[in-house]
Amino acid sequence: xxxxxxxxxxxxxxxxxxxxxxxxxxxxxxxxxxxxxxxxxxxxxxxxxxxxxxxxxxxxxxxxxxxxxxxxxxxxxxxxxxxxxxxxxxxxxxxxxxxxxxxxxxxxxxxxxxxxxxxxxxxxxxxxxxxxxxxxxxxxxxxxxxxxxxxxxxxxxxxxxxxxxxxxxxxxxxxxxxxxxxxxxxxxxxxxxxxxxxxxxxxxxxxxxxxxxxxxxxxxxxxxxxxxxxxxxxxxxxxxxxxxxx
Numbered sequence: 001x002x003x004x005x006x007x008x009x010x011x012x013x014x015x016x017x018x019x020x021x022x023x024x025x026x027x028x029x030x031x032x033x034x035x036x037x038x039x040x041x042x043x044x045x046x047x048x049x050x051x052x053x054x055x056x057x058x059x060x061x062x063x064x065x066x067x068x069x070x071x072x073x074x075x076x077x078x079x080x081x082x083x084x085x086x087x088x089x090x091x092x093x094x095x096x097x098x099x100x101x102x103x104x105x106x107x108x109x110x111x112x113x114x115x116x117x118x119x120x121x122x123x124x125x126x127x128x129x130x131x132x133x134x135x136x137x138x139x140x141x142x143x144x145x146x147x148x149x150x151x152x153x154x155x156x157x158x159x160x161x162x163x164x165x166x167x168x169x170x171x172x173x174x175x176x177x178x179x180x181x182x183x184x185x186x187x188x189x190x191x192x193x194x195x196x197x198x199x200x201x202x203x204x205x206x207x208x209x210x211x212x213x214x215x216x217x218x219x220x221x222x223x224x225x226x227x228x229x230x231x232x233x234x235x236x237x238x239x240x241x242x243x244x245x246x
Contacts, residue, residue, distance in 0.1 A: 056170070057141055061229055062130065065141050068227050070126040074217050079122060082213070083114035103195045117189060125185030125210065132177035139165040140177055142218060144226045157222035161215040182214060183207035 057065070069075065086100045087110065104110040133140045143165070145156035164175035183204060190203035221227060 056139060056168070057229065062141065064228050066126060066130045069129075070123050072227075073225075074220065075119065075122050075126075078213060078217065079115050079118040082118040083111055086114045086118070087111050101195050101198070117193065120193070121185040121189045121206075121210065123185075124188045125181040128184040129177050129181035132180060133164070133175075136177060137166065138175055138177050139170065140175065141165075141229055142221045142226055144222055144230060153222050154219065157218040158215055160218050161211070178214075179211075182210035186210055 087098075087106060089100055098106040099110065099114070104113055129140055132138070142160060145153045147153060147156065162175055162178055163172050164178060165171065166173050186206035187200060187203035190198040190200065190206065194202070
């Protein structure tokens, strides 16, 4: 019965998310300049960064990035931090228990229980993200901005939370996979292993926070370490320069 609730809630989230209209990225990937000559060459240089054309990642590269997002340092540190926040926050039930959920109580054991829960939420979300991306032919690998200036790079990292690259030219577009993934993870937790009093509304509420946390991880990927694909010098995974934005 519990698993039926999980499946029903996930399908509902997919239906709701599917009603969001596609939005073109404000940061379209174009290698053309802003001078007079760029207008005439726009059709041949659209979605191409200076000197390089977009190349889709191979299945091996996508799987490597899936492992990084699911089991890498951001997944571990994020789950540990979230468990600490859950442990220190939340309300009490009839004077018993603490943290969130309060039924799990406090102490070392409950902390690791919350760590495992958050790790499982992220694992579920990343599995859904990459699985849907394969079905919808989206490239959800994070691409660092090949621009200068803190503001441009921050803007790129935040917008990439709900954007993906699609097609042979790698144009940016609204990502259904990126939007649905965090809610799939938290819905599964709320209806799967959280206390029985939790319902889909709790899963949706937690999904909002997880979506925000993924925006923060994108900022970390932009300014700290972007993942295994950033070490592949021969693969042009970077975004276009800030001067190339429309």
